[in-house]
Amino acid sequence: MKIESVELVRIAMPLVAPFRTSFGTQFERDILLVHVIGPEAEGWGECVALADPLYSHEYVDGAQAIMKSFLLPRLAALPALSAQQVGQVLSVVKGNPMAKAAIEMAVLDAELSAMGASLASHLGAVRDSVACGVSIGIAGSIPELLDTVAAHLEEGYLRIKLKIEPGWDIEPVRAVRERFGDGVLLQVDANCAYSIADARQLARLDPFDLLLIEQPFEEDDLAGHAALARLIQTPVCLDESITSARAAADAIVRGACSVVNIKAGRVGGYLEARRVHDVCAAHGVAVWCGGMLETGLGRAANVALAALPNFTLPGDTSASDRYWRQDLTAPFVLDGGHLAVPQGPGIGVRPDPDVLAEVTTSVEKLAWSELG
């Protein structure tokens, strides 16, 4: 794969509704896109880092800086580049998985586009559509939450995930169960907001037959999660803690989780995400595809990943209109609770030039020959 230049494109996308989690409220997404351009093909990557380092240590300005100063120069110095090498070549730079993942995604998209192969087929997809859930932020009140859940169930979402934090946990879950019944697939996500001292409180979720509780404790607290898993009936799922395939194997063997949320950005790319999938499958641990409020670019790649065989639970792969009035690509539309897996070359979607122009806030253009 030959590359001549890279554009680091920053876009501002207003959310259709504010998204509140245990770490704060987001009103818009400031997203970094990686556009690699070569003589035969071009490719797009989406960096999932948020504006502030609240979900993980990465943040969007930092991701752009590390790409420019450390990641892209290492790739540009190679005599030839393939997507398969990106992870290994960049592994000498510590951390920064979201920045690395975005670059690998762009190179993969370009390379597969040139070959006429879809990302889904390249990763080993076994489905042409994937089951979708929706992640619902912390609401201002229980009636407001119930209205939001009702609207999403009407749209056809197959699973509901409630964001929780201390003070907003048992009551919202109870209210959703009372109103919508035991048939709804329901799970909760704490984004690290609790500690082992809260085990007794979290055990009060047991009667509500949740699919799982996602990441109740800090990222590095595998021992705490293992202890909690022994104390409660709700299956423990990890998100923030799963930073690689090895971390996934470690967490599983230590009894820290029985379900895994896979996000390519968090593990350094779609190829490592597939390895997380494989190691979980080998241990009989179900996985599902997480989401970071991506545009249609990242969404397309997530839906391809979610088509792998061990993605047996509905993902946070929601339709475009869950987040955007106007997506960057042709919109992903829910059909019977499912999204179609893109079949075109590469990630199978392209930004709409008019929408892209409208949302772009800056473009940093880098010549490949000057980087290396």
Ligand code: NPQ
């Ligand atoms: C999670 N995502 O699973 C996250 C984290 C998250 C869909 O619940 C702005 C942009 C705000 C991305 C808040 C979902 C966000 C964000 C939370 C991602 O933990």
Ligand code: MG
């Ligand atoms: Mg999560």
